[in-house]
Amino acid sequence: MFHLDEIDRRIVRELQRDGSLSHAALAERVGASPASVWRRVRQLEKAGVLGATVRLASAEMLGRSVNVLCQVRMTRQSIEARAEFEEFIRSRAEIVECYAMSGEWDYLLRIAVEDVADYDRFIMRGVLAHPSVANAASNFALRQVKYTTEIPV
Template identity: 35%
Template sequence: MSDLDAIDRKIIAAVQSDGRISVADLAARVGLSPSPCARRLRLLEDRGVIKGYAAVVDQKRVGLPVSAFASIKLERQREEDLDRFAKAVARWPEVVDCYLMTGQRDYLMRIVVRDLEAYEAFIKSKLTRLDGIASIETSFALDQVKRAEVLPIG
């Protein structure tokens, strides 16, 4: 966003690294007093720049070690077909990321499950029951080399 000044960028960087930071600590880190800092933070939230706060959970430690990346090609790319697919995916908790793509595939999804049997059940009970899917190609992650929770605001 081009209308972010240096202080806004510092606030964003700080809360991306520590969503539980107190306003007093945030203010000290960005060089403001607490009241103006709280106002700026609230404004960033109100404008939708900061969409929310969440805990980063280790998927392996909660029993979901498998990440499957599924590339989906639809039979047709009409708006109603894209909308129907997006609405279905939004209801499926196993799908943690889904992107509408350019290129040969229409969607790329990351599906998180406990094991291969759970992935097979997801495919059979949900994904293949959705009308309009022409093909599904899946790749499984062997290891997560990097996952950034912090955007490079600069």
Template identity: 35%
Template sequence: MPKFELNEIDRKILDSLQRDGRMTNQNLSEEIGLSPSPCLRRVRSLEDNGVISGYVAIVNPDAVGLQVTAFIRIRLDQQDDSHLASFETAVASLPEVMECYLMTGESDYQLRVLVGSLVEFEDFLRHKLTRIKGVSQVTTSFALRPIVYRTALPVMAKR
């Protein structure tokens, strides 16, 4: 159950802002059919309640020389709380790691890593990732090309 109950107007606001986070309040209010003052109050409420956690620019990885996407599955030698916490702290400090998930199944973690080349990936693997205490197995798959990549959550989807 969500912490904050969204109504239809909230969903429209979220949908619009996910498409254009730089949209003015005036344009947002016109797009969703609400006057500017109540629209701004709704946006502030969504921010204050943690539904909107921030605003970012989405950068094209190719444009900044990050052409290699690797999905890495990690197995630790021990899965107790202290080893999990230690790994999570270490991996969170690596700027190449775009996402890290604690998993069920054969691996303990799955990472999405962005680097500029296979040489950079080898350096990341040999000098950073495998040097984290407790890492016992690393399995990597490389993305050939993205098919679907979304940053917007499906807030307008029927539930």
């Protein structure tokens, strides 16, 4: 684990809220000089604490407002079967999150689609057609109660 002092923590908190802040604006918010903030941000990036700077898009405005949580059970548990399935997962834009799970199900996917018919096509022709998939169970999100990309620091 990378050691964070209080200024590093402030930097991470602020950048999680607004990744477009200039070094000067960030320095003002965290109480440090712009040069120090620039150096610290570079160190945090190099250590892997900070990743890519992105802009969050509105799924609703982009026609992908239906969120489906899909649990997947594999037919085989071999390293090769999992690697092949995970490559398939990475290749599908509809799958916006994927977690390898412990317990009864092997994977949990969050899938963003236009509507139920779009999901039906995707699950039948994509996930269930994959040779490593035994079965899947789907749950449709009725509404989003909380969503954040911020990790507590």
